[in-house]
Amino acid sequence: MKNWWLCVLAALLPLQAMALSGEEAMRKSQAAFLYPGKDFKARVVMKLINRDGQERLRELTILRKNVGAPGGEQKYFMYFFQPADVKDMTFMTYKYPAKDDDRWLFLPAVNMVKRIAAQDKRSSFVGSDFTYEDVSGRDIEDDVHAIEREEKLDARDCYVVKSTPKASDADIGHKFTWVDKASFLPLKEEQYDRRGAKYKLFTADEVADVKGIPTVIRRTMKNLQSGHRTEVTYARSDYDLGIEDSLFTERFLRQPPRKWID
């Protein structure tokens, strides 16, 4: 009798050792979504649509360079094309894993580079439904993660990971992320507010292969409480272009080389 139970246990043990933890699933998801390639460039069009259908457009080029391993430090450089009152503005961020970003803004009308306060990562990015955290990643350590279940989303096998903020005074609630088992990209995310009501819905609407790396080239963030949504399209995207560290300096913030912003 005992032997039989021992055999079953022995057979089960390797399965337990291979199962993914919620935290590991989220780390791999961030690595696939925000860190692939040594660097990245995309021409991004963001449509901000209010509940009446009125649209505003934000068009920019985003450049990203990883400084080290996935989950670590990154540098971002953004150049704005639209709307007219932010055209030619450039914005640079040094993102650090466990502390606040360093941010700079270049204002062409007065030819001034200024450093800007970057404390609130939950602030909206250029007025869209995406926050800075949505764009550059929320620290994995800030939440407790657990794989709730596995299910199919549009014929793709996914882990459904529940993330709950560790801080009791966090101004957001929990979220569910559908992580694609094959690519580890987040295909859907349901965010809840502090009271447990549905707040925002993220969907990866189109995933394409760019230089062999699965990339979300169309995505939407909907604010379910206000009815406002943001649709983001990568008109062009590319990886491993050999972006030099020297791009992320005041010199090129003022005068970005054409080849990097087209």
Place this chain on the structure above:
Amino acid sequence: MLAGAPAAAELTVAGFLQQNTAFNTGGANPDGQDYKWLEERAQLRLDATSGSWRGYFKADAAYDHLGRGGQTEVREAWADYSSAAFEVRVGRQVITWGSGDLVFVNDVFPKDYEALFAGRPLEYLKRGLDAVKLGVFPKLASFEFVLAPSFRESQTPDASRFWLYDPMPAVTNRETVKPGQGEGGVRVYRDVAGYDAALYLYRGFQRTPSMRPDNLAAPTRITYFYPELSLLGASVSGRAGPGVINLEAAYYDSRQDRSGTDFTVPNSQTRLLVGYQLQPWEDFNLNLQYYTERMHDYAAYLAALPPGFPVEDSQTHTFTVRATQFFLHQTLRFSVYASRNVSNGDSFVNPELRYGFSDRVWGALGANAFGGEPWGQFGQLAQDDNVYVQLRYEF
């Protein structure tokens, strides 16, 4: 970094149509009109790039309904050449040193104070300078050399539109003498332990004029002139706690009156700015500044000052705050700027509400309120309070 396949030539054309009105709330102008500003303006911007070259042209055409009539202005017109080792820009260009908020410590370049006080869009606070700017970027630090062969003054408010302090109002015979020489400077900047640090050197002239009567006892003519000025300054900017700190200091060397015995020329002075910027909650930004000016050779200043002239303090302390809150997905912006010189009571308050009706059209409604002693920088404008409207269509 800059090498690569030759890029095709590229030209972008853009511009705007704008209406700008500022209505007096404190009484009529000296010329009797009820507006500080009433104009329609069109701007055209051409931006051309070809390989290592770039050309930029920005010009305005405006119609002023308060007596200035039709006007044109070339705001910027420059050509850039960039190589890996250096960048050079020649032409009329806007240059800004330091990052004070309406407090200028190291920014010695021409400004338009009339634009600030008349409720014009903030970009009009800066005027272009006809200069050559050369940037070189060795590993030690980056250098920005500026050389301007001719002098361009800051625009001060027009005495027919703005009530200003005038120590000798009876003298109507006035002339202006501008420096015949050019000016130059250099900014050296680099990152130091995560902070943006810079050193500034400038040799040139004050941008706002001083007044010299031909005869102090019985003046019949006043000459406006621009005293010689040299500057040595520094700035540091970077993260401090949850926000960003901005420190600036400068020594203003009044070259033509180092002893302080010429009352018409400002004495040498030291300026210090401590600024702190933070974002306490989403879409809300707060910028706090402490600014102090210390006059050197104060005893000589007092001895040389003629009777009847206002006596300035040897050191003044000013606090400013700018609070900005965004609403409606950052399409609505409410901001308030307030400045108070606690030493002499000089104050300036500028609240403004700005809304983007669409991606192409925005409008702003604001007010300018001035207070203090009649000879103060803002106090002299106490009767010039106004409410303004800006409306712009961008194309």
